[in-house]
Amino acid sequence: MSRIRSVAATSPAINRRTVLAATGAAAVSAGVGYALRPTDSQAATDTTRVVAQSRRAPAAPLAPYTKGTTLATVAAPRNSSGFRRLGDGPGWSRVVRSELAAPKSGRAGRRTALASFVQLTDLHLTDVQHPSRLECLRSTDKGAWRPHEALTVQGAISLVERINALRGAPVTGTPLHFAMTTGDNTDNNAKSELEWYMKIMSGGRMTPNSGDPRHYEGVQNSGLKLYWQPESTVRDGDKQLGFPHLQGFLAAAIREVQSPGLNLPWYSTVGNHDALPLGCFGHGDSWLAEYAVGGKKLMSLSAAEGKKLQDAIRANKDPKGTAYRDLLKAHARDMRSVTADESRAPFTQADYLRAHLDPAYRGNGPVGHGYSTANLDAGTQYYTFRIADDVIGISIDTTDPGGHYNGSIGTAQLNWLDKQLRDNKDSHVIVFSHHTSQSMANTSNVDPAHPNERRHNGQEVVALLGSHANVLAWVNGHIHRNYITPHKGSGGHSFWEISTASHVDYPQLARVIEITDNKDGTLSLFTTLVESAAPHRTDFADLTQTGLAALYRELSYNVPDRTAMLAGDPNDRNTELVLKKG
Known part of the structure; x- marks a missing residue:
């Protein structure tokens, strides 16, 4: 030992x-x-x-x-096609990495x-x-909005x-x-x-809701096929990929929860x-700050306009959000009414x-x-x-x-x-x-x-x-x-x-x-990944705080165009990183 x-x-x-x-x-x-x-x-x-x-x-x-x-153990799919249901999968082993120093035998005992x-x-x-969100870019990029957010x-x-x-x-x-x-x-x-x-x-109680304290007001009850509509019969794009119909999902998502801290x-x-x-625009535009707390929200945009805005953001051509502000102004008549809320102000x-x-x-x-x-x-x-x-x-x-x-x-x-x-x-x-x-x-x-x-x-x-x-x-x-x-x-x-x-x-x-x-001229840094405490298996009828946390993981596994590379290679997961002492 x-x-x-x-x-x-x-x-x-x-x-x-x-x-x-x-x-x-x-x-x-x-x-x-x-x-x-x-x-x-x-x-x-x-x-x-x-x-x-x-x-x-x-x-x-x-x-x-x-x-x-x-x-x-690591969450893993139980079925091979359609909407993947998760369960307990095999764990990831530990990999010793020696690019910076050679591991010496007997080190575990020392x-x-x-x-x-x-x-x-x-x-x-x-x-x-939140009115300012860039969800409408999903018209050009499936990854611009996540069904589990x-x-x-x-x-x-x-x-x-x-x-x-x-x-x-x-x-x-x-x-x-x-x-x-x-x-x-x-x-x-x-x-x-x-x-x-x-x-x-x-630690404490919180209600992950803003705007109307009684009702959800966002893209997931908009009726737009661009987004997963969990409580609607609309055959949206995500349901075509197997996403479920979950009555009561939105009310449960904005219900009070408690964290132990x-x-x-x-x-x-x-x-x-x-x-x-939005993670990309500098502070200072008073119009955008007012829009964030206001009562209008743009939920849809053509793919061409979405690509133009997304390309400008990626190329660092719109660091102050000027192009985004102008786009919002141009689509003022296309916006949907939501409940204004000062708590959405940028900090x-x-x-x-x-x-x-x-x-x-x-x-x-x-x-x-x-x-x-x-x-x-x-x-x-x-x-x-x-x-x-x-x-x-x-x-x-x-x-x-x-x-x-x-x-x-x-x-x-x-x-x-x-x-x-x-x-x-x-x-x-x-x-x-x-x-x-x-x-x-x-x-x-x-x-x-x-x-x-x-x-x-x-x-x-x-x-x-x-x-x-x-x-x-x-x-x-x-x-x-x-x-x-x-x-x-x-x-x-x-x-x-x-x-x-x-x-x-x-x-x-x-x-x-x-x-x-x-104690041999080297140090080791051990890295070990952990998941949340939510069970790997989900129950669509379980909309409790824990049930939703499990669903959070399963929905994230099934997002369109998900890439497996985010987990990294075995060399990037559970490791022993050996290093010479300075």
Whole structure:
């Protein structure tokens, strides 16, 4: 059995690492990027207390724990044609990856656990009745709207329930220290969605409904064949593919639900859908802001017009939403009436930070979930936090305030990141962001708050991380796909980039990551994927909160034009990533 050190039960020695943590020296440029000031968190004054917020080690000897993970079982289809019904399938085995270091025999008996945590990403909690949504692009792209989007809240709560049920890390059995969401927590940058996100993570009751409190008003009761009409006899395109008739589905989807909240500390990283209306348009257009809360909604569009708008968005030709605004104005007479609702207003960066700092959403902490009043004062969304005695985490903001769904970072943040890595050279580092290195390709737009600042792409971030020996991994999302990339940096330094699939598109996963010291000059990062707690088998008559969470998964499996590549190859799923110690 592995030798385990439970950080939660360890008193740190008097060394430079603990002194740095205790004095807040890890927080360079407080008020620019770092979150953990004494007024906002215990972290700056008491490392042991922050670490001890994680689950306590169980009384029994620690052992590998695979129940509820994809090592044990994964949802799989039970039939081979038509609408696929899911059931229990075989688990995914663990793959050892040695591109960056050779694994040495006997390491399992030597290894010591340093830290373990859970990554959630791309929840895309969706106000499906929001007027601004780009659902009408489904006329040109089947993937522009998902038949299961009305169940994002139920699905996310079920994922929280799964994480809460994990009694230890899958390989080492150590308590999980924290959870990190790596962005696109919301879908439309709507205040309604932000409230649902905060309650899902911290615990509470919520009603995933906006507009008319009594009735659903959206594309799924529009009678349009472009969308799945679950309660209508209309032979829509999705029903032709086998999607079921489900009476009562829409009323159940907008019914009050309850989340237990995560039972361990959680941190938050911002994504483009959290920062930008619809994930692609910069803030500032007052007409679009009014449209978001108004009483009209465009539900259909010709394929030609849809393709023109979609091409403009993809090519970064409409970062401010000007073409979208003009299209909406041109189709004013084609819109359908809905109930206006101020809760659908776009939220700003300050709104996002204030929500995290709100005591009502503290849950299991920490205060601010990484963010601080220093971030609020400086208008930044990046910070450093201590994970364990030997490990720090750095959350960066890769969204482009100027618009577009691809990312980049400004010079000030890149320099701040470099300083954090240098000042914490005695600690291992895990970097968190929303965008991947390949999707940080948007450097042409201007940040309205810093119009003269240069933007930097993902390869520049890779080069920076690869120049520091203490970087172990860059953990991110955005591409909705499991993908793990080895990076070899300068001076023999190397690190792993771990990209995890979304929870809105099948296979709807989160990832447990464990860091171990193999006591032979190498480290191992273990990655283990987990599904939500909802059963694999569904019952169309079960429209309870749990039944809808199960249906959420099954509907997502059956979306038209679904691609199997999002699950990734075996090398991108359950792995042991071996790395030389810096």
